[in-house]
Amino acid sequence: MTKYVPEFVFELIELAYNLIAYMRVGKQLKSQNADMLYERYSLFMFGGVLRARRLGIPVILEVNDAAIVERVRPLFFKGLARRVEKWVFKKCDGVVFISTNFKNTVEREHGVIAPSVICPNAADIEQFTLAGVDRTQVKKDLGLEGKAVCGYVGAFVYWHGIDWFVKEIAPRLAAEPQLALLLVGDGVVFEEILAVVRDNGLQGQVIMPGRVPHEKVGDYIAAMDYGILPDSNEYGSPMKLFEMMAMGVALVSPSFEPIAEVVEDGGTGWLFPPNDRKSAVEKVIELSKDTQNIERVGEQAESYIR
Incomplete structure (x- = not known):
């Protein structure tokens, strides 16, 4: 879809996906008797946070992208994306950022957010290893x-x-x-x-x-x-x-x-x-x-x- 539809159409599809996410996440949280929801944040996505809060289950967001940073794919509904983002960052129970710079940028733009920690990326050391390699x-x-x-x-x-x-x-x-x-x-x-x-x-x-x-x-x-x-x-x-x-x-x-x-x-x-x-x-x-x-x-x- 990203190849063949205008950007504003793609973003409307992303927004509509919240309905599907809301139902699917709710079903999984209930069937697995989950203690927590850990979600990789995606722009325009609020369904998971909304569903978890209504079920009284803590939700943690891992943040690798945001509406407030320079992106390869420019946003059409940038103002709306920022408002959704600000809401989920405040309403979730915790945020995991990949760098201090990212954390500071978000707090500077959105003000008070949920408690957060810094966790840079990592490597699978079983796959990326020199063991047995000549x-x-x-x-x-x-x-x-x-x-x-x-x-x-x-x-x-x-x-x-x-x-x-x-x-x-x-x-x-x-x-x-x-x-x-x-x-x-x-x-x-x-x-x-x-x-x-x-x-x-x-x-x-x-x-x-x-x-x-x-x-x-x-x-x-x-x-x-x-x-x-x-x-x-x-x-x-x-x-x-x-x-x-x-x-x-x-x-x-x-x-x-x-x-x-x-x-x-x-x-x-x-x-x-x-x-x-x-x-x-x-x-x-x-x-x-x-x-x-x-x-x-x-x-x-x-x-x-x-």
Whole structure:
């Protein structure tokens, strides 16, 4: 529906879904004799909170998105979304935020809300693990043996910044034969990045396997010595950060507050000023010549996440 209907129609459908949620949630709460409802908050969604309150059951909201932050999909009924949001944040019994910045932003915009805690994202350490993995062999299979491999995992979209990172570092890679890039994922800027790689004759130094099954992502992370997170936002808690760190791959990341909350610069990763493209590229190149530092910080990143 998001592809084929106007935004205002999609939002009306989201509002209408509250009727379905109200009935289904109520049925589940009663049949399971539930003690609490834990719900991942979604814009325009109030059915779960309303039903739980009417049944006298505590409801906790996990908040990863909000009407008051900059979003990839702009809202049509923004005022209505804010009013619904303000109501559910006050009427629920507790809120779980992914960062302090997000919590402060919500409280600044909506005033007094339910009691809240900060719980950043995490990683499934049974799936994202180096146990039983031969990293040397994995690198060899990808033609990256003997290289300092800087990796990226995620969507190839403009707001993740992987396009500008490749464009900035590409002219310098030929002079840094010890460094290779392993860029895993797909998206609207994939072909654009691939063209940059071809134009600079970097096919042997920049490996782009495209989209891979989720269960195979760990295999590619195992081939990375460290990683790059070109961009994020002021409130988010990027999953890739935690999953890569769990596998001993520390990242060069922008120092947005939520990232700085979980990454110690030089201890469990490396931070650069947001939007400072030159600093990001310089740090990636500098680290490619310091494998001991990469290994030390990677081990500390893994230990921290676990």
